[in-house]
Amino acid sequence: xxxxxxxxxxxxxxxxxxxxxxxxxxxxxxxxxxxxxxxxxxxxxxxxxxxxxxxxxxxxxxxxxxxxxxxxxxxxxxxxxxxxxxxxxxxxxxxxxxxxxxxxxxxxxxxxxxxxxxxxxxxxxxxxxxxxxxxxxxxxxxxxxxxxxxxxxxxxxxxxxxxxxxxxxxxxxxxxxxxxxxxxxxxxxxxxxxxxxxxxxxxxxxxxxxxxxxxxxxxxxxxxxxxxxxxxxxxxxxxxxxxxxxxxxxxxxxxxxxxxxxxxxxxxxxxxxxxxxxxxxxxxxxxxxxxxxxxxxxxxxxxxxxxxxxxxxxxxxxxxxxxxxxxxxxxxxxxxxxxxxxxxxxxxxxxxxxxxxxxxxxxxxxxxxxxxxxxxxxxxxxxxxxx
Amino acid sequence: xxxxxxxxxxxxxxxxxxxxxxxxxxxxxxxxxxxxxxxxxxxxxxxxxxxxxxxxxxxxxxxxxxxxxxxxxxxxxxxxxxxxxxxxxxxxxxxxxxxxxxxxxxxxxxxxxxxxxxxxxxxxxxxxxxx
Numbered sequence: 001x002x003x004x005x006x007x008x009x010x011x012x013x014x015x016x017x018x019x020x021x022x023x024x025x026x027x028x029x030x031x032x033x034x035x036x037x038x039x040x041x042x043x044x045x046x047x048x049x050x051x052x053x054x055x056x057x058x059x060x061x062x063x064x065x066x067x068x069x070x071x072x073x074x075x076x077x078x079x080x081x082x083x084x085x086x087x088x089x090x091x092x093x094x095x096x097x098x099x100x101x102x103x104x105x106x107x108x109x110x111x112x113x114x115x116x117x118x119x120x121x122x123x124x125x126x127x128x129x130x131x132x133x134x135x136x137x138x139x140x141x142x143x144x145x146x147x148x149x150x151x152x153x154x155x156x157x158x159x160x161x162x163x164x165x166x167x168x169x170x171x172x173x174x175x176x177x178x179x180x181x182x183x184x185x186x187x188x189x190x191x192x193x194x195x196x197x198x199x200x201x202x203x204x205x206x207x208x209x210x211x212x213x214x215x216x217x218x219x220x221x222x223x224x225x226x227x228x229x230x231x232x233x234x235x236x237x238x239x240x241x242x243x244x245x246x247x248x249x250x251x252x253x254x255x256x257x258x259x260x261x262x263x264x265x266x267x268x269x270x271x272x273x274x275x276x277x278x279x280x281x282x283x284x285x286x287x288x289x290x291x292x293x294x295x296x297x298x299x300x301x302x303x304x305x306x307x308x309x310x311x312x313x314x315x316x317x318x319x320x321x322x323x324x325x326x327x328x329x330x331x332x333x334x335x336x337x338x339x340x341x342x343x344x345x346x347x348x349x350x351x352x353x354x355x356x357x358x359x360x361x362x363x364x365x366x367x368x369x370x371x372x373x374x375x376x377x378x379x380x381x382x383x384x385x386x387x
Numbered sequence: 388x389x390x391x392x393x394x395x396x397x398x399x400x401x402x403x404x405x406x407x408x409x410x411x412x413x414x415x416x417x418x419x420x421x422x423x424x425x426x427x428x429x430x431x432x433x434x435x436x437x438x439x440x441x442x443x444x445x446x447x448x449x450x451x452x453x454x455x456x457x458x459x460x461x462x463x464x465x466x467x468x469x470x471x472x473x474x475x476x477x478x479x480x481x482x483x484x485x486x487x488x489x490x491x492x493x494x495x496x497x498x499x500x501x502x503x504x505x506x507x508x509x510x511x512x513x514x515x516x517x518x
Binding site: 124126131133140141153157200252254 | 391392393394395396397398399400403424425426427432451452453454455456457458459464465466468470474475476477478479480488489503504506
């Protein structure tokens with residue numbers, strides 16, 4: 001496979017950014033990413049759009065940006081796994097000679113100033129309809145309930161504790177202190193985590209990500225092209241996807257293993273590396289639990305040992321496996337798969353400032369979509385593959 | 388009983404709610420494949436059948452996982468993922484389960500509200516079925 005790299009990164013303001021549609025945010029992110037790479041919009045010959053919750057852009061984004069004669073234009077959606085899958089697709093098309101400079105963009109604006117963040121992904125009504133409505137009436141008002149069931153199953157099976165989830169919230173917040181773009185930067189303690197209100201037990205408020213508005217884009221090019229552009233290339237070493245298709249029936253591994261168990265080995269095989277070679281992780285952290293189970297499935301610790309591993313301090317500043325060094329979705333901003341991807345690019349370039357992790361040679365990036373239904377992995381680094 | 392809104396049937400759920408009104412748990416079954424599915428299954432992934440029949444389940448289940456939703460207004464909702472004796476998993480709500488654990492035997496009991504459809508909850512099954 002020919003060498004490919006991420007050559008540009010563009011980020012809008014992130015968080016409580018109101019008054020801009022997802023389409024405008026997406027356009028702004030693509031423009032910023034191209035400028036970051038030192039490319040004109042006319043240099044782009046590919047655009048992959050990953051939609052968010054609602055009102056998200058589609059392929060008409062190309063027209064809004066005035067892009068002409070594209071050789072690749074599509075939307076891709078496996079929810080939180082989209083960003084990694086989009087970069088992999090862009091890299092594949094570039095390696096095949098079917099495109100040369102591809103923008104991958106995600107933008108969303110679920111937050112509105114007049115309503116609480118939880119309402120963006122939740123529902124409430126006096127009257128409910130059908131079986132789906134019955135489930136909501138019983139108390140399944142948002143995806144929080146489903147992740148709570150997944151987390152509880154892991155706890156019941158392996159003895160994982162809320163304090164171990166809390167260790168991830170604490171280490172992630174410690175990293176966020178060094179990220180000027182993070183929305184939550186004040187340090188928290190395990191006690192703060194334990195005393196934060198319940199959302200859906202066993203998930204506390206501080207187990208849950210920060211719903212955010214904004215847009216992020218990256219530009220993927222061939223490796224040689226990237227070396228001639230404005231910023232240090234971030235090479236794409238490997239990728240994978242895993243969609244376990246858990247059926248809700250006897251024997252299901254729901255909550256215990258995720259698509260990372262197949263996506264990770266595929267990506268590492270392609271990169272020619274093992275978990276021991278990875279020097280930092282940027283993991284999809286919609287919930288603290290998601291990080292914990294992903295670490296197990298990637299093989300950074302044994303199945304069921306994610307709790308003790310998280311509590312060991314390995315993930316925080318000074319730890320053996322720096323993870324979510326920008327504050328992740330928990331403390332910085334929830335831009336689906338673009339949160340871990342953007343931080344990986346920043347770290348690979350050495351642009352992390354106060355939060356730059358000491359070793360950035362091989363960065364594992366995960367994406368997770370639905371309720372653990374979809375998974376994507378990227379392995380990125382500042383050095384050419386095999387170099 | 389906590390108040391959590393009125394439930395109405397839609398075009399796909401009539402037999403489920405008719406069953407609940409008579410204290411029966413109706414789920415989906417693919418007869419040719421001899422496989423059971425949850426009440427909202429849209430088809431049989433084994434044979435591709437698109438129209439699954441309804442069949443009465445025993446109402447017996449074991450607890451797979453559980454959670455407590457803290458809803459606006461201070462109400463709490465004890466949620467559950469249960470494995471029906473026939474094999475499918477089903478989302479539900481627990482009733483008076485004080486010590487949830489994996490594998491806890493459960494059985495469906497039915498709520499018949501003044502307004503809206505009847506529906507199941509799951510309570511601990513204390514009946515000794517070992518014989």
